[in-house]
Amino acid sequence: MNPGRSTGRPVELRHLRAFLAIADELNVTRAAARLRLTQPAVSRTLAALEMHLGVRLVDRSTHHLALTPEGVAFRDKAAAAVAAFDEALDSGRLRQWPLRLGHAWSAFGPYTTPLLRAWHERHPRTPLELLRIDDRTAGLTRGEVDAALLRGPVDAPGLVAEVLFTEVRVAAVTADGPLAGRTSLALADLADGPVVLNTVSGTTTIGLWPPHARPAATLTVGNTDDWLTAIAAGRGNGVSTASTADMHPHAGVVYVPLDDAPGVPVLLARRDAPGHPALPDLAALAREIIARGP
Known part of the structure; x- marks a missing residue:
C-alpha cells in the first residue's frame, strides 16, 4: 500500500468498530463473533479501512495477529472517534468504556x-x-x-x-539455601552462584553488578512465575523489588533486603x-x- 492512498470511499463507523474489535481480540474469528458478523465480512471491512488509509493496521504475517505501529497509533484515534459518536447518542456509554x-x-x-x-x-x-x-x-x-x-x-x-514512587530491591533466595537465614545481603553475596534473570519483563540485568564482581553464571526465564519456580528449585537466586515480596509470596522463596542495590522507579x-x-x-x-x- 502507498501511504496516503485513498479509495475515495468514505470510512464508516462499522470500519472503526471492526478494527477495534480485531485490536482487542487479536483474532478475526473472535472479533467477528463479538460483532455478530461473519469472518470474511470482518476481514473485508478491515481491508477496506487499510486501503482507505493507505497503511497496514494489522500484521497478518505471523501465526498470531498483531497491530503494526500504525495500527497502535490509529487504535486510540479510532476508539476516541467511536466513543465520541456513542456519547452523542447516549452520554452514559462513554463512562462504561x-x-x-x-x-x-x-x-x-x-x-x-x-x-x-x-x-x-x-x-x-x-x-x-x-x-x-x-x-x-x-x-x-x-x-x-x-x-x-x-x-x-x-x-x-x-x-x-x-x-x-521508587521501590527498594530485595534478593529472592532459595528457602532452604545458605542465604535464606541472613538478615540482609549484598550483590556480591549473590555472585557466587547462578542468578536467575527474567529477560522479558524483569528489570534486573547483569549490568546491576560491577564489571569486576558479576555472577559466574545466569539462568534466563520469560516471566515471574518461571523466575520463582527456578529459585524455589535451587537453580539460582534473583533480584527484584519489595513489591514482589508482597505480591508474589512463595513457599520455596525467601526475600531478603539488599543493602547495596539502587532503587527501581515505578512508572x-x-x-x-x-x-x-x-x-x-x-x-x-x-x-x-x-x-x-x-
Missing part, C-alpha cells in the same frame, strides 16, 4: 488494592481492568492496554511516563497520543493513594 491498566508483575505493589477499591467507589461506571502481560511495556506499545504500571527505565518510542506510562478520557483521573488517583501511604 473499560480502562485497561497493564502490568508485567507486582502491579501497583502495596497500593494495588487501595487503588482498585477507590477507583470502583469513585468511577463505578468505568471499569478498571488490571491485566498482567509478560512484556517489557505490559502490552502498552502493542495497543493491548490504555496505560501501564512499569518498573525501571523504559526506552520505547511513543510513550510518556510519570514516576510515581505510570501511556502512549503519547489521544487515549482513554479517564487517564487523567487514574493518574490523579494514583498520586493520591501514594500520598496516603500503603
Whole structure:
C-alpha cells in the first residue's frame, strides 16, 4: 500500500468498530463473533479501512495477529472517534468504556488494592481492568492496554511516563539455601552462584553488578512465575523489588533486603497520543493513594 492512498470511499463507523474489535481480540474469528458478523465480512471491512488509509493496521504475517505501529497509533484515534459518536447518542456509554491498566508483575505493589477499591467507589461506571502481560511495556506499545504500571527505565518510542514512587530491591533466595537465614545481603553475596534473570519483563540485568564482581553464571526465564519456580528449585537466586515480596509470596522463596542495590522507579506510562478520557483521573488517583501511604 502507498501511504496516503485513498479509495475515495468514505470510512464508516462499522470500519472503526471492526478494527477495534480485531485490536482487542487479536483474532478475526473472535472479533467477528463479538460483532455478530461473519469472518470474511470482518476481514473485508478491515481491508477496506487499510486501503482507505493507505497503511497496514494489522500484521497478518505471523501465526498470531498483531497491530503494526500504525495500527497502535490509529487504535486510540479510532476508539476516541467511536466513543465520541456513542456519547452523542447516549452520554452514559462513554463512562462504561473499560480502562485497561497493564502490568508485567507486582502491579501497583502495596497500593494495588487501595487503588482498585477507590477507583470502583469513585468511577463505578468505568471499569478498571488490571491485566498482567509478560512484556517489557505490559502490552502498552502493542495497543493491548490504555496505560501501564512499569518498573525501571523504559526506552520505547511513543510513550510518556510519570514516576510515581521508587521501590527498594530485595534478593529472592532459595528457602532452604545458605542465604535464606541472613538478615540482609549484598550483590556480591549473590555472585557466587547462578542468578536467575527474567529477560522479558524483569528489570534486573547483569549490568546491576560491577564489571569486576558479576555472577559466574545466569539462568534466563520469560516471566515471574518461571523466575520463582527456578529459585524455589535451587537453580539460582534473583533480584527484584519489595513489591514482589508482597505480591508474589512463595513457599520455596525467601526475600531478603539488599543493602547495596539502587532503587527501581515505578512508572505510570501511556502512549503519547489521544487515549482513554479517564487517564487523567487514574493518574490523579494514583498520586493520591501514594500520598496516603500503603
